[in-house]
Amino acid sequence: MTTVSVLTIDLNELEEGGTTFTWNSSAEDLDLSDAEVEFSGPIRTVATLHRLADTLSAQGQTTYTIGVSCARCDEPIELSCYTTFHFVFQKDKPKGVEGDEDETLVWLDVDADELDLGKEVRDYVLLEIPMNPVCKEYESGTCPNLVDVEKAESEASDRGKADPRWDALKALKNT
Numbered sequence: 001m002t003t004v005s006v007l008t009i010d011l012n013e014l015e016e017g018g019t020t021f022t023w024n025s026s027a028e029d030l031d032l033s034d035a036e037v038e039f040s041g042p043i044r045t046v047a048t049l050h051r052l053a054d055t056l057s058a059q060g061q062t063t064y065t066i067g068v069s070c071a072r073c074d075e076p077i078e079l080s081c082y083t084t085f086h087f088v089f090q091k092d093k094p095k096g097v098e099g100d101e102d103e104t105l106v107w108l109d110v111d112a113d114e115l116d117l118g119k120e121v122r123d124y125v126l127l128e129i130p131m132n133p134v135c136k137e138y139e140s141g142t143c144p145n146l147v148d149v150e151k152a153e154s155e156a157s158d159r160g161k162a163d164p165r166w167d168a169l170k171a172l173k174n175t
Helices: 118-128 136-140 145-157 163-173
Strands: 008-010 018-026 037-054 055-069 077-090 105-108 115-116
Touching: 055 118, 077 118
Parallel strands: 077 105
Antiparallel strands: 008 115, 018 037, 037 055, 055 077
16 A cells, blocks of 8 residues: 655646645654654645656755754753755656666656655655754753763763873883
């Protein structure tokens, strides 16, 4: 069974030239519910499609808010994120063209009646989720947990201790 996302466009009704679409979807709509972050509020996508015969181009932006833990102080934070995208959709992939060299070129079946931007938007959203998000207070140096974080880091790195493997070289230097 094929799942159709909310970011589907009926190609039979799409006129030549440019058309702008706006969608408000959820994490479930874009199959993002298993991501390691919590999406709060709608995932808003605005895309302009330009049609010229069997070639389509889509460019747009997706904005969303995620709830994560600060990578430094572990406090919960909300981040507003966005991603921009640009794709070219072409019908009927020619024989002899192999591989996916250009990630912005998407081949459609020759008799495709619909265009589903859901997978492409989902991939771009996942790529823009920060790996080590930090709270604004940590960035500005005003995080109330900053002292505890720096103390834990210092203890973990053992900065104050000398590595005993260097003792033999120090003894040679002192002679």
